[in-house]
Amino acid sequence: KQEVTQIPAALSVPEGENLVLNCSFTDSAIYNLQWFRQDPGKGLTSLLLIQSSQREQTSGRLNASLDKSSGRSTLYIAASQPGDSATYLCAVYNNNDMRFGAGTRLTVKP
Amino acid sequence: EAEVAQSPRYKITEKSQAVAFWCDPISGHATLYWYRQILGQGPELLVQFQDESVVDDSQLPKDRFSAERLKGVDSTLKIQPAELGDSAMYLCASSLVGGSSYEQYFGPGTRLTVT
Numbered sequence: 001k002q003e004v005t006q007i008p009a010a011l012s013v014p015e016g017e018n019l020v021l022n023c024s025f026t027d028s029a030i031y032n033l034q035w036f037r038q039d040p041g042k043g044l045t046s047l048l049l050i051q052s053s054q055r056e057q058t059s060g061r062l063n064a065s066l067d068k069s070s071g072r073s074t075l076y077i078a079a080s081q082p083g084d085s086a087t088y089l090c091a092v093y094n095n096n097d098m099r100f101g102a103g104t105r106l107t108v109k110p
Numbered sequence: 111e112a113e114v115a116q117s118p119r120y121k122i123t124e125k126s127q128a129v130a131f132w133c134d135p136i137s138g139h140a141t142l143y144w145y146r147q148i149l150g151q152g153p154e155l156l157v158q159f160q161d162e163s164v165v166d167d168s169q170l171p172k173d174r175f176s177a178e179r180l181k182g183v184d185s186t187l188k189i190q191p192a193e194l195g196d197s198a199m200y201l202c203a204s205s206l207v208g209g210s211s212y213e214q215y216f217g218p219g220t221r222l223t224v225t
Contacts, residue, residue: 100154
């Protein structure tokens with residue numbers, strides 16, 4: 001059974017810092033990995049989708065990398081802003097099943 | 111931009127009562143998913159539909175939960191009777207086709223509180 005772990009569970013940084021969120025998974029035979037953002041009490045917003053054949057994806061200040069062999073993905077956020085404060089979830093897809101991590105709760109202080 | 115619609119956004123009910131949630135996926139999306147998210151955890155899949163057919167309901171507590179998508183468009187998730195442990199966020203998502211190549215798009219969720 002696929003298990004997805006996100007470290008750290010919570011992170012607080014001053015505005016302007018570059019930061020990295022980590023996601024690890026136990027079964028490397030994945031089809032894709034997706035990073036989501038979730039604001040308190042709200043649904044999930046898809047940020048980036050990385051197919052298994054890809055190594056990274058970029059969108060604006062966000063860059064996600066994927067290393068299937070080591071079962072890891074990172075989400076890099078450049079020049080963080082208070083508006084980036086949210087919970088970030090990663091999810092991996094294999095065997096017709098999507099498994100989520102518990103998320104990293106990010107706070108960016110002005 | 112097309113979005114997944116869900117209603118109600120919030121629901122408070124007493125235990126042993128029945129409750130229902132509605133989801134309207136993005137137009138043209140054949141695959142619809144219902145997830146349950148307990149506070150502080152990631153979402154867990156309850157049921158997946160491909161058009162009007164159930165593809166996966168292995169995690170759905172069938173003694174009290176039911177889901178339907180009669181015309182292959184919108185969907186309803188029902189709980190009867192509700193229990194205290196059902197308090198959670200219920201999220202609906204849709205994708206163009208089921209499978210690995212297609213992103214899932216999520217609705218705003220229904221926050222259920224059982225008292």
